[in-house]
Amino acid sequence: MSGLRIGAIVAACAALCAAIVLPAARPAAQSTPQAPASLANDPKLIEDLVYANRILYQQDVLDGFGHVSVRSDKDPTHFLMSRSMAPALVTSNDIMEFDRDGEPVDAHGRNAYVERYIHAAIYRVRPDVKAVVHSHSPDIIPYSVTGTILRPVYHMSAFLRLGAPIFDSQEGFGDTDMLIRDNKLGDALAKVLGNSSVALIRGHGFVAVADTTPIVVHRAIYTQMKNARVQTEGMKLGAIKYLTPGEAVKAQAIVEATVGRPWELWKSRVGKIQ
Amino acid sequence: MSGLRIGAIVAACAALCAAIVLPAARPAAQSTPQAPASLANDPKLIEDLVYANRILYQQDVLDGFGHVSVRSDKDPTHFLMSRSMAPALVTSNDIMEFDRDGEPVDAHGRNAYVERYIHAAIYRVRPDVKAVVHSHSPDIIPYSVTGTILRPVYHMSAFLRLGAPIFDSQEGFGDTDMLIRDNKLGDALAKVLGNSSVALIRGHGFVAVADTTPIVVHRAIYTQMKNARVQTEGMKLGAIKYLTPGEAVKAQAIVEATVGRPWELWKSRVGKIQ
Amino acid sequence: MSGLRIGAIVAACAALCAAIVLPAARPAAQSTPQAPASLANDPKLIEDLVYANRILYQQDVLDGFGHVSVRSDKDPTHFLMSRSMAPALVTSNDIMEFDRDGEPVDAHGRNAYVERYIHAAIYRVRPDVKAVVHSHSPDIIPYSVTGTILRPVYHMSAFLRLGAPIFDSQEGFGDTDMLIRDNKLGDALAKVLGNSSVALIRGHGFVAVADTTPIVVHRAIYTQMKNARVQTEGMKLGAIKYLTPGEAVKAQAIVEATVGRPWELWKSRVGKIQ
């Protein structure tokens, strides 16, 4: 299929999506949906955010659901994230700005993800975090529901050295719809995350955080596709010798310093974005 | 390969298929095979049915076998389904109408799936059901032959909360060819299904039902690719904490309310249909 | 990539291959390599054989190795098979004719697969067999080396009802290079195969046989991708209820009568062949 044709389909889908997504918790102003004013001082921040959406779909971390955000560089209490739509179809025009409470600053008639409070809550308490991914990856779910601890099996996932604590909404919130749909749930999740790079959400998925967009993409990919699968297979073979704490600190530093190498590859596979 | 070329191949295949499929149980009238008169008041019903065929192939729920149907909106005792052919190749011209007994209303020389009685039987006793998928998905078969209960591992498959009962034709019908090839077998399967969203068929596959086409597609995908695989892996790691009944009711409601989001993605990946 | 471009690459590769394959056991006549005279009365026999090569590659049954043959309809003691090359690149010009001893009738300077004796031996003792596939499929190897019996888990693989006996060259031939490289080894394998549809070869792969090309392709695909994977997963969950002998006889008859349906799909995915 030609690039033009894919472009046309994507554009058509983006238009269709607008009509079917969930209403935002706060009613959007009745302005015409147009391209918003500059959301960031650095246009590369939004470009990388769009790439992150597309890459995480192509690498099977996200499917029709899940989302990725970045902290605003204009107002560090705010963050940027797509309107409610499939990540694979996101363009720069779909990026919205959210305030510290997770509410849209200027919705332009667009709807927001129900679970934007995951992002808001983490940005509030983790000033070091500049980017957040939330995924329902099937490879992670077994760990979230059995209490098996996800640990760094090899240098590529050394960022798991602080563990991947499990947030279970049943404790403290009882029977919910499993979504992180308000700031109370968000705060509880952020508390469980603590200083870790990854937290699992029981019967739901995981969240990964980092201080750059390429690194959060790396962590999301290597959490699920690589470490979870490798650890699952390894546990069937015998007792695993994980990275020692000392190895993990050093390995994380060098691996994440070279993340530009896979980042360029991932972008090249996505192709040109809008 | 260009879209034009794929189109040509698809058209050629459709023609070829006509000559090789099984004869319908009731001999078709000797009319010329032309596009039938309008089968539904809403053309979107047929368009979505064609998309469902293509999506379920692309998402590995169907291969050369399996089928998907929708209840007619013109005559709610009737249903619409492709003639007997591979779902990946279905176009709107291939959609036939079937009566409440599962017999073609106007075959135009086209042949019907042997197992259309699965659909007929369910539409007869489940007025809430508007769409049905039948698949031989390899990920489901292990559950159908070991009696392991498929249960909701995470919010995306909360629709499994009523269980996925197993129909075994050996009980009551003895040694058959394993196909649901008449209304007696269909009725027995529908009885096992009861009010559930999914039933497994021992040594054969599964059936998923829903009240819209996008939701039945969602359920078919998340039954097999997601829940079955996740549960299988989780059971190897330890005791699984499944969704509680209360969580499952709430999670199903919110997830299925947002099915438009993956539906647009799935459609965009299939591309333009005929 | 355009169809034209793929065509050019394929043609170039075919030319390159001629220089690097193994010499045939019997030196080829020094004729110029040209398209051979008609090998079959029915040109569809060769067309289907080329499709079978391409389909089995696309369906992951064959990779750079493995082969597929059909019995000649001009001389039923002979069979047709590609010269020694990767199945994915085979065109009608690469099809050679072999005599009942597995030797090329008219090599035209082309080289033959070392293991052509698998095919010759089976055609000699199984007059009902019209097509043979040999594969190294990784999904099958675990069964070949652990003695676990491959059995029909569902109706699609009911053809396994006579079992898939294991040929081990160690018994009777000692340490060999594991290839079926002469008629003695071929005869021993054919004896183990008996009247079955499939035989495994220890530490090597499997062979599937049938009386038509589409059915042998179906059996090869459903032996490995489907039944082996399903049975392996099922055995981890619990005791499997396999098809009963009576179910398997009936299910095989109906499934193989509808093989035209997936066959058209598989062909459409391969595209136009030469």
Next chain:
Amino acid sequence: MSGLRIGAIVAACAALCAAIVLPAARPAAQSTPQAPASLANDPKLIEDLVYANRILYQQDVLDGFGHVSVRSDKDPTHFLMSRSMAPALVTSNDIMEFDRDGEPVDAHGRNAYVERYIHAAIYRVRPDVKAVVHSHSPDIIPYSVTGTILRPVYHMSAFLRLGAPIFDSQEGFGDTDMLIRDNKLGDALAKVLGNSSVALIRGHGFVAVADTTPIVVHRAIYTQMKNARVQTEGMKLGAIKYLTPGEAVKAQAIVEATVGRPWELWKSRVGKIQ
């Protein structure tokens, strides 16, 4: 996407990569980055090296990380390898020459892989080795961290007959960043490798060696995708009957003599390279 477009993206990415990779251990001369003078007498050596990079990415042996090298035919104490970049994007202009200590001969402002000492150390002590692959393949990691011995399950991986010893940097070097980042670590790895074709690196990956580029690609593919997966599955089914030493010697000889067959297939799937 068209070939032209992919070419453009690849070129753009190659340019971008230059800015972000790690600095080489030895500062590069301040010459302008141009195509280097002929690095090899045989241009096919570099062409095959570029193909090996692309093939190993397409076959899932390498992702954004990992590398492949060949011994120089002009100076057998030197070797050729890409500058530090994702293997999938390598062109002939990216190939650099390294001396026997693993230092760039003429960097032209380009940066080198940190782990080039893996290659240097092996070329120093294994005169029979002409090509080396280093990969982080997830399928191999379970073996590297549990001490399970990788053994030849079938003829295609008979080259594992001398075993795949495990190098653990913890023994002798304590807590490192897990990378083979100097000649001391390289020498220790080469010592563990000994005369084998493959060595595993605990919590990191593996290295495969051979005397031609196609054979090292074959060994890398069949080590991970095939043998590791097959052995893992087989061990779940029961006790595996591996190739005997006598079988393995003979099978390796014949399989590696026919490597030109998959090599042409792998090249055809990569398409035209620069």
